[in-house]
Amino acid sequence: MILDKRPSRLLRLLSWLVFKIPGRPAAKMAEFSHTEAGSALDMIAATELTSRADLRAKFFRHALDEHKHARLFAERAIALSGDDVRVRAMVEDSTFIVSRGIRSKVALHEQLSDVEFFAFIWVHELIGARQFDIYSALMQNDETSTAMFREIGRDERFHIAYSRAELDRMIAGGRAREVRKAIFLTRFRRVRNAVLRGSRRFGELMSGIWLTIAYFGILGPFALISRATERNAEGFVVFTGAPAARNAESQG
């Protein structure tokens, strides 16, 4: 029951299509690397924040596992990328987990109640395990990658087991309804976040179009008018503005 691994056909088909795109497996590994790194940070924060001594060690081990997964995925992404410097840049981009919304400043443990937190771990680890099973099957000719997925799978079984055990304890303690609601909410938020990510990308596309129009339509005429007179100052420029202390409240 715990390891309920039945990946849907749609997920299998989508993954197969994604992995057919040249360079995509490496980029996917780079993305996973950041996702796991983000999870590691969240689990470290949980280790620090939890008031339950018995959970600290488990959260810490979980964090170390996620750190290890991040490193494994990063190494594999670089190995698979060949000459594609974009994948390496993606792996080394320390801002990726913020710019892609993988992690916010407020730690997950602070955002969620205890039941929601364990529901989050359980649902995401279960989905992750399913996904990695599919990828492992798709990469069966790549022994290093399949071995990596096997190792990660072993760790995930621990994460699934302990989070499920916590949820079971809560159910036994009369909180079954709360647990069901938290699992539903986690799944709902996952779908909602996917929709938001898609919307954000659409918004970025639209704003890009509008900014291009503004660039040529508004900036263009000014550029043409000013071109004859404007020059960059060279060498020392003697400062002529008012002392900054006099307009400390001004942003300009």
Add this chain to the structure above:
Amino acid sequence: MTYILGISALYHDSAAALVHDGTVVAASSEERFSRIKHDASLPVLAARWCIAQAGLAPQDLDYVVYYEKPLRKFERLMLNHVRQFPRGVASFRRSMKVWLTEKLWVRDNLANALGVPASKILFSDHHLSHAASAFYCSPFEEAAVLTVDGVGEHATTGLFRGSRAGLERLAEIHFPHSIGLIYSVFTSFLGFQVNDGEYKVMGMAAYGQPRYKDKVERILRIRSDGSFDVDTSYVAYHYSAEESYNRRFVELFGEPRKPGAPFDPADPRARNYADIAASVQAVTEDCVVSLARELRRRTGLDDLCMAGGVALNGVANYQVLRRGGFRRLFVHPAAGDAGGAVGAALWAWHEVLGGARSPALVSPGLGQSWSDGQTSQLLRDLHLRHTPLEGDAMIDRAAEDVADGKIIGWFQGGFEWGPRALGHRSILADARQHGMNARINAKVKFREPFRPFAPSVLAGAEQRYFSLPDGADLTCPWMLLVAPVTDCGHDRLPATTHVDGSARVHIVSRDASPVYARLLERFGEASGDPVLLNTSFNLKGEPIVASPLDALATFEKTDLDVLYLGSFRIENFASRRNVHA
């Protein structure tokens, strides 16, 4: 009782600093808390910690000072887009998305994030913040101040005179003429990440000869008045969102180095890249020295303060001391943008409020600390076997471990302000052992083998190992000066002597870091050399550890032999963990 919170953010390395009646009482980069290297977002976590550290609530702050003028910066950006039309369309799209959604609303965003009224938020000026960070943290009553970085609002370089009357701005050099940006162009060309890999260029330069200096001087030209300009026909940073150099640059220097490519000094192609690194380093040094000489001529003062990202270049700092004409040099420990947080707050205290002169900065440990009680509880909860060691017993044992050839993690007191590990969050080893640097690189740091490790030396013993120029005593405590190693140093310290016979010297005094100084003293008594190899306690690509938990996680991920966490010694981590699912 006046409390001022300084903030630098939204470019790279955001930070917060709290100044109480002119004294810096807390300061931290955001990355130490968020664990995201070079975190550029509003430093909410660092600011909250600074406020809590002083036992305050946000409403107790008298002012919050942002380190630059966003509207003036926006003006420069728009003027540049007008000048570069139509080739800057991609850059325009990218920058406007950030500016229109975030950077233009700094006042409101800060007020909301920190819970302070918008009326309490003031704005300094980028280079003025850098200048204030250097001058008001220095021990000088009067000094020349030089700020050099990528770019602020318009300025990339600032010349100031600091005195009892405040900071007087003498001259500036404006964008796109920038030493910092040119150094970053070469950083990118040599296959490193901009705003992160500049140290690697400096490390690689030691393996080369400046054979291409004339070519670099075609791009970065020193003028007769001591200033410089950039021939922008070789670079792309002023119009491109993706590239910092263009085809003409590649025609001049050849194909760029592939990121992550191995560096073997015996390979002629690798040596060629090292020669390019050496060339840009040499021209950078000449430019900064030329600026310093001009500043000396204009002010007639003996002492110099420096800040801005270029002031982190320890090799150039050595040349400034040797050839710049000044008697003494002080460089702000967080010379890059993070330091703007301290500078902005100190500027407001001195120049807006007219406060009394700040004391000189002595201790680097302005960050968060943890008590032994907190650490002990954590170790117990994590089921980690540990040995409590009190006072001298801990120092003695650590000195023994290092002498035995062990690589130790060293976590003591508040974490350091600035990008350097200065004996509060450090990895330490015996600098006398041949091959120790290679061992640390392979087992612990996993970083490029051409990057050197720094030596920490007990104050008073430095002249035995290093040829320090006069006036270096204020720069070396912050590890911001690279100096030649003496014959004795060369013999005694093989693990910290770079290939060109230099070292990034860190002088440790009892006033600045008492526990670390005691360790050096003890190690010196036992071995005859009060020197340790000191590198930052982090892994490649990660911020330096902040909390005991960060330290334990890093300890687990590496082959460090021992960890000293406050008064606790933890050994052979993996075998001592006992976690049951």
